[in-house]
Amino acid sequence: MLTAKKHHMKEKKQILTAQEQLKQQEFQAEAVAHINSLYNYALHLTMNPDDAHDLVQETYLKAYKFFNSFERGTNCKAWLFKILKNNYINKFRKNAREPGKVDYDLIKDFYHTIKDVQSDTTEAESDFFHSLLHEEVYQALQSLPEEFMEVIQLCDIEGFTYEEIANMVESPIGTVRSRLYRGRKLLRAKLEDYAKKRGYDTESGE
Amino acid sequence: MNCNKAMVLMSAAIDGELCPKEEEELAQHLAECPECRAEFQDAKKTKIIIRERIVRVKAPSALVESITRLTSITF
Numbered sequence: 001m002l003t004a005k006k007h008h009m010k011e012k013k014q015i016l017t018a019q020e021q022l023k024q025q026e027f028q029a030e031a032v033a034h035i036n037s038l039y040n041y042a043l044h045l046t047m048n049p050d051d052a053h054d055l056v057q058e059t060y061l062k063a064y065k066f067f068n069s070f071e072r073g074t075n076c077k078a079w080l081f082k083i084l085k086n087n088y089i090n091k092f093r094k095n096a097r098e099p100g101k102v103d104y105d106l107i108k109d110f111y112h113t114i115k116d117v118q119s120d121t122t123e124a125e126s127d128f129f130h131s132l133l134h135e136e137v138y139q140a141l142q143s144l145p146e147e148f149m150e151v152i153q154l155c156d157i158e159g160f161t162y163e164e165i166a167n168m169v170e171s172p173i174g175t176v177r178s179r180l181y182r183g184r185k186l187l188r189a190k191l192e193d194y195a196k197k198r199g200y201d202t203e204s205g206e
Numbered sequence: 207m208n209c210n211k212a213m214v215l216m217s218a219a220i221d222g223e224l225c226p227k228e229e230e231e232l233a234q235h236l237a238e239c240p241e242c243r244a245e246f247q248d249a250k251k252t253k254i255i256i257r258e259r260i261v262r263v264k265a266p267s268a269l270v271e272s273i274t275r276l277t278s279i280t281f
Contacts, residue, residue: 035270036265038265039265039266040263053266056269056273057269060276136259138260141260152256156256156257161221162223177217178214181218185213
């Protein structure tokens with residue numbers, strides 16, 4: 001009797017309400033579709049595949065739990081990124097890196113871990129931009145103060161609009177705009193340094 | 207418009223984030239200033255190079271599966 005009751009309860013638990021099913025379908029289509037972007041963002045924040053894995057998993061759990069509060073029609077990817085970033089801050093705040101300090105060994109290791117997915121560059125162009133390696137661009141980006149690196153990452157790599165970025169970093173659009181300008185200026189100088197070291201003459205150099 | 211102001215606008219122009227008035231002002235300056243035209247080209251390249259050179263990976267299949275599981279059975 002007891003077993004039968006238990007069994008019945010178990011069955012009941014597995015049958016989802018129509019509403020719940022709809023939520024799941026919508027979540028799969030809207031949110032799970034962005035898993036690659038989220039994983040990349042998590043990797044760049046944590047520089048560690050295991051931590052990135054956990055961070056993405058926690059983000060999706062939270063997102064699913066609060067999916068009802070997601071404003072339909074707005075950018076779901078931006079919403080997920082914000083959850084991930086908050087999770088990251090809560091989890092890793094203690095170990096936050098010093099601004100502008102770069103751990104080059106960590107970057108090397110990181111690239112070593114994921115290098116099998118890198119595509120070889122085949123461009124025949126010879127200007128200094130094209131002489132730069134993945135690792136160099138990444139190092140240059142990582143060496144920027146965090147507030148600059150973040151907006152460049154969100155804008156240039158993830159393709160978010162200024163409004164979406166402003167919402168994510170909780171700053172006015174004007175601030176996003178000026179951080180992008182200043183960050184790119186710094187980044188450009190760093191990239192030119194790398195190119196010069198590799199023997200390229202940068203046109204705009206002194 | 208001076209070159210400094212143009213530089214600030216260029217960054218947002220590349221992202222398609224200028225208002226029509228700013229767009230017009232920048233276009234006018236670029237038409238008159240060859241240095242800024244060259245700078246604008248380089249600024250565009252910088253954005254492209256970041257996008258091209260930063261390696262993107264696929265989320266591991268174990269992670270994708272776990273997310274799919276988490277959101278399709280447990281709840």
